[in-house]
Amino acid sequence: MLAAKGKAIFEQLCAPCHQTTGLGNPTLAPTLAGSDWVQTPGAGRMIRIDTHGLTGPIDVKGQTFNAGNTMQMTAGLTDSLSDEQLAALLTYIRNAWGNNAPPVKPANVKEVRDTIKGRPGPWTGQELKAVPETE
Numbered sequence: 001m002l003a004a005k006g007k008a009i010f011e012q013l014c015a016p017c018h019q020t021t022g023l024g025n026p027t028l029a030p031t032l033a034g035s036d037w038v039q040t041p042g043a044g045r046m047i048r049i050d051t052h053g054l055t056g057p058i059d060v061k062g063q064t065f066n067a068g069n070t071m072q073m074t075a076g077l078t079d080s081l082s083d084e085q086l087a088a089l090l091t092y093i094r095n096a097w098g099n100n101a102p103p104v105k106p107a108n109v110k111e112v113r114d115t116i117k118g119r120p121g122p123w124t125g126q127e128l129k130a131v132p133e134t135e
Contacts, residue, residue, distance in 0.1 A: 002087060002088045002091045002092075002103060002104075003088065003091045003092040003095050003096075003103070004092075005085070005088040005092075006085075006087075006088035006089040006090065006091050006092025006093070007092045007096070009081070009085060009088060009089040009092070010089055010092050010093060010096075013078065013089075014089070014093075017029035018030075018031075018032050021033070021097065022093070022096055022097035022099075023097075024065075026063075029065070029071075030058065030060035030061075030063070030065040031060060031061060032093050032096075032097065032099070033096075033097035033098060033099065034061060034097070034098060034099065035060050035061060035099075036060070036061070037058075037060060037128075038093055038094055038099055038101060039094065039099055039100065039101045040101065040133040040134070041101070041102065041133055041134045042102075042108070042132070042133060042134045042135040043090050043094065043101075043102075043104040043108060043109075044108075044112050044131050044132070044135030045128045045131050045133075045135075046090050046093070046094075046104075047086065047090065047104070047108070047109055047112040047113070048112065048116060048123050048128060048131065049071065049123060049128070050078045050086060050089070050090070051078065051079075051086075051112070051113060051116065051119075052116065052119050052121065052122050052123055053071045053121075053122035053123065054071035054122055054123055054124075054125070054128075055071070055121070055122040055123070055124060056124045056125060057125060058125035058128075059125065071122065082106075083106040083107075083109040083110045083113070084106040084109075086104075086106075086109045087103075087104040087105055087106045087108065087109050090104040090109075091103040091104045112135070
């Protein structure tokens, strides 16, 4: 049920860049389908990206993408999402297109958001790699 709610949010906010197929756009956004970033045991990295954005290069499935300003702008769109809505969105992404990762609970979103509150700008891929995959 959480994933079903997330699908509608994804189609509105994320699909313009990541496509409804989750395959992304080679010049704009990485694939979410089969992504090692998406299928970690915990969703801490994804929560951070959706909360503050992503800048610079990121490697996904052996391909380097340069997030530039695109994910920075998109993160502003998710600011209006409640913890439950962001959990639904991430649960959908983590279980669509053949992905298989644990659901995200609103409490997980709140915990990470509280931890990173006040962060001044977007994350880099290197910073995100330092976040444990289980968080």
